[in-house]
Amino acid sequence: MDFFGRHFDDILFHLQKMREKGKISDTIHRRGLGWPLADKGDLVMGVDTAVELGHPKEGSTAFLIWTREPMRLRNKRISVLGPDLHKLVGKRIPFGKIILLGVDGFNENNSYKRYRQLENVRYDIRLKGYMMRGVSQYGREWSRVSRSAIDDGFSFPILGGALVDRYLEFKFVKTVEVVFFTSGRRDMKPFLPIAENALKIIGAMNKMIEEVSYDCDTCEYSDICGEVEDLRALRRSLQKRGKTTDA
Amino acid sequence: MIAVCGKGGVGKTSISAAMVRILTRDRKKRVLAIDADPAVGLASALGVSAEKTVDDIRNSLIQRLAQGEAGDRQAVVSRLDYELFEALIEHENLAFLAIGRPEKEGCYCQVNHILKDIIASVAGHFDYVVIDGEAGIEQVNRRVMEKVSHLVLVADPSAKALRIVQTIQQVAQQVVNYRKSGLIVNRCQNSREIEGIAIPQTLQYLGWVPEDDVIRICDIEGRSILDLPESAALVAVENCLLTLMD
Numbered sequence: 001m002d003f004f005g006r007h008f009d010d011i012l013f014h015l016q017k018m019r020e021k022g023k024i025s026d027t028i029h030r031r032g033l034g035w036p037l038a039d040k041g042d043l044v045m046g047v048d049t050a051v052e053l054g055h056p057k058e059g060s061t062a063f064l065i066w067t068r069e070p071m072r073l074r075n076k077r078i079s080v081l082g083p084d085l086h087k088l089v090g091k092r093i094p095f096g097k098i099i100l101l102g103v104d105g106f107n108e109n110n111s112y113k114r115y116r117q118l119e120n121v122r123y124d125i126r127l128k129g130y131m132m133r134g135v136s137q138y139g140r141e142w143s144r145v146s147r148s149a150i151d152d153g154f155s156f157p158i159l160g161g162a163l164v165d166r167y168l169e170f171k172f173v174k175t176v177e178v179v180f181f182t183s184g185r186r187d188m189k190p191f192l193p194i195a196e197n198a199l200k201i202i203g204a205m206n207k208m209i210e211e212v213s214y215d216c217d218t219c220e221y222s223d224i225c226g227e228v229e230d231l232r233a234l235r236r237s238l239q240k241r242g243k244t245t246d247a
Numbered sequence: 248m249i250a251v252c253g254k255g256g257v258g259k260t261s262i263s264a265a266m267v268r269i270l271t272r273d274r275k276k277r278v279l280a281i282d283a284d285p286a287v288g289l290a291s292a293l294g295v296s297a298e299k300t301v302d303d304i305r306n307s308l309i310q311r312l313a314q315g316e317a318g319d320r321q322a323v324v325s326r327l328d329y330e331l332f333e334a335l336i337e338h339e340n341l342a343f344l345a346i347g348r349p350e351k352e353g354c355y356c357q358v359n360h361i362l363k364d365i366i367a368s369v370a371g372h373f374d375y376v377v378i379d380g381e382a383g384i385e386q387v388n389r390r391v392m393e394k395v396s397h398l399v400l401v402a403d404p405s406a407k408a409l410r411i412v413q414t415i416q417q418v419a420q421q422v423v424n425y426r427k428s429g430l431i432v433n434r435c436q437n438s439r440e441i442e443g444i445a446i447p448q449t450l451q452y453l454g455w456v457p458e459d460d461v462i463r464i465c466d467i468e469g470r471s472i473l474d475l476p477e478s479a480a481l482v483a484v485e486n487c488l489l490t491l492m493d
Contacts, residue, residue, distance in 0.1 A: 040365075041328045043372035045277060046337050123326050134333050 002106070003201045003230050004065040007194050008072060011065075011098065014190045015179065018081055023187065025084070029076040029161040035154065036128040042146075044131040050147040051088045052133075053182075054095035054140065061181075061188065061195045062097040062141035063202075064118055070102025070174035078160030082183025085145055085155050096181030096188050097141060098195075101167060102174045108237035112209045114172060115202070121166050129154055139199045156180045200224045204231050208238055248376040248394055249491075250283075252419075253401035254411040255382030258433040260284065261462055262401050263379035264292035264472040265484040270375045271341045271473075279373040281366070282345045289379040290336075294471025295343050299334040301366065302347025327365050335369075338473075342373070367394050397491055398428035399453070404435055404444050413447050429453035431487050453487040456480050 018024050046052075054060025067073070081096075099118075106114060122132060122141070129149020134142040145154055160178040167176045181188050204221035208231075216222045225231045251263045263280070270278045282289035282297070290297045304327065336343040344366075370376045378395065398419055402408035416428060430450040434457075435441050441455045459480030465472060475481070 040368045041332065043332065043369065045340065045342060047274075047340050048277075120326070123329060131332065132329055135329065 002068045003205075003228055004067060004198060007065055007198050008067050008069075008100070010194050011100065011179075011191065012072065015079065015081075018187070023183065024079050024081050026080075027078050027157045027160075028074075029078055029157065029164045031161075031165065035158050035162070038126045038128045038130075041123075041126055042128055042131050044129065044133075044144040044146040046144075048146050048148075049144045050090070050150040051085050051145045052092040052142075053144070054142045055092045056134070056140070056142060058092055058094040059185070060095040060097075060140045060142060061192065062095075062122075063139045063195050063198050064099035064101060065198050066101040066103045066106065066118075068102075068104065068106065070104065073100055073102045073175040073177045075102075075175040075177075076161075076164050076168075077177045078157050078164065079177065079179045080156045081179065081181045081187055084157075084182075086150055086153075088182060089147075089150055093182055094185055094188070095141070095143070096179075096191065096195075098179040098181075098191070099163065099167070100177040100179070102176070103172050104174055105172050108234050111234065112205060114170075115205070117170065118167065118173075121163065124166055125159070125162050127154070127159065127162055130159060139195060156182075197224070201228055201231065204228075205234065208235055248370060248378065249397045249399055250378040250380050250395040250423075250425075251399045251401060252380040252412070252415050253382070254403075254408045257401050257403045257408050258456075259382070259401045260288040260292050260379050261466060261472065262399070262431060262433060262456070262484060263289055263377050265462075265481055266377050266399075266488055267293060267341065268473050268475075268481070269485050269488055270377065271339070274340055276340060276374040277372065278341050279370055279376045280341060280343045281370075281376060281378040282343070283378050284381050285346075285348050287345050287347070290343065290345055291469045292466070292472050293338075293341070293343060294473060295336045295338065297336065297343070297345035297347075300345040300347030301331070301334065304330045304334060305347075328368060331365055331369050344369070363393070370394070393423060395423050396426045398423060398425045399487075399491065400428060400430045400450065401433050402430065403433055404440055409444070409447060413449060416450060427451070427491060429487070429491050431456060431484075434458045453490045454483060456483040456487070 015024065101118065122135065129146040129152070131144045132141065133144050160180065163178050164176045167173050200221065201224055204224050207219070207221060216225065225235065249266065251259045251266070253259050267278060267280045270276060280289060280293060287297055308327065331344070334344060398416070400412035400415055402412045412430060419425065419428070428451060430446065431453050432441055432444065432455040435455045436458055446452050457479050459478055461475060461478050462472065462480055465475055
């Protein structure tokens with residue numbers, strides 16, 4: 001199942017353009033950067049917050065997509081479009097996060113289950129001084145970084161590194177890139193329609209599996225299924241089997 | 248972790264709100280207020296609005312598990328603390344969490360167990376936790392209050408209220424591992440009234456709180472205790488709290 005070929009083309013193209021303009025700082029994650037873990041999700045109250053990312057009033061976009069061509073990605077690269085956290089102290093900013101995964105072995109039977117596992121990774125990231133305050137099914141993510149974490153050097157490479165390590169624990173994930181956006185809506189603008197489209201594809205997949213509904217005439221995702229052959233293939237496979245894919 | 252219990256109508260919520268007010272005065276301290284009373288009166292007393300309750304999270308979890316998310320059970324449970332974070336309402340160094348409506352019929356023991364653990368885990372992030380309890384002993388019986396360290400029993404000067412707090416303490420001694428407990432006699436007219444009350448020997452007496460028109464009007468009007476000027480009642484609650492924590 002390769003839903004996102006076109007999206008990868010567009011994202012990588014726009015990122016490259018940004019790199020050429022010097023707007024992106026890249027690091028390659030190495031294991032063992034070491035950051036204390038919080039036992040459960042760490043709670044950062046508003047009064048202790050140094051940086052608030054993607055507050056509902058500022059907006060955010062966070063999504064992940066995968067490709068069956070892992071070599072398209074520079075494995076373990078963490079890219080930041082905009083300032084890093086220590087330069088954002090005291091601010092509440094719009095925020096973007098894109099996870100790009102190079103995978104293998106995705107098919108009609110396992111795509112949904114694997115996607116859910118990958119989606120849940122954000123709940124496994126329990127770093128001291130970092131808190132996910134709120135997550136929505138519409139690709140929004142609101143998080144906080146505490147003052148003490150910033151003072152101790154917490155940064156996007158550290159956060160991105162934790163995500164990279166966690167994704168690579170899945171045998172079917174071969175390469176990972178993480179992109180953070182902090183420079184504001186203007187730089188995020190080219191990526192927003194890509195995000196919207198990707199989230200629609202994921203919504204269509206979720207609906208097929210969760211609602212077991214194949215009534216395309218009334219479905220709000222019929223247009224996106226019309227565009228993405230692999231979604232139609234998934235639907236055919238489900239209709240043939242007459243049940244959801246294994247969970 | 249302070250739990251405030253007692254008969255209905257004795258002023259538990261006002262006492263809880265007053266304690267929250269006192270504890271949050273030290274801006275370096277982080278205080279969690281938990282409204283465990285289905286009436287969700289503490290929200291009003293603190294001037295907050297509870298949009299999402301623990302009961303909402305619980306019902307959603309039960310529904311998801313019943314719909315066969317068994318394969319995702321681990322994932323669903325691992326997200327619960329995040330769902331609780333979302334339900335927290337913050338105001339400076341105060342966070343508020345409402346438990347919500349009483350349990351519906353049926354046994355949700357496992358779900359309640361999971362939630363209790365997670366509430367305890369969230370509470371662990373705070374310097375102080377104040378729980379405004381449900382009226383009566385049922386909540387203590389249901390072991391919701393297991394992790395409480397300080398039990399505050401609130402009565403008014405009536406014999407009935409004092410009998411109920413004695414019963415609450417007896418039950419609590421079996422199921423709650425508290426370090427200290429104490430009795431506050433609320434809504435007293437004056438010191439002569441308190442002298443005429445037979446305080447049970449089994450209860451440690453923390454003090455009495457006078458009837459306070461300002462708090463009463465604040466309660467009627469649904470205003471926040473946090474915004475009130477200092478009053479004799481609030482000073483009395485502070486003295487009781489100091490005795491409790493001593």
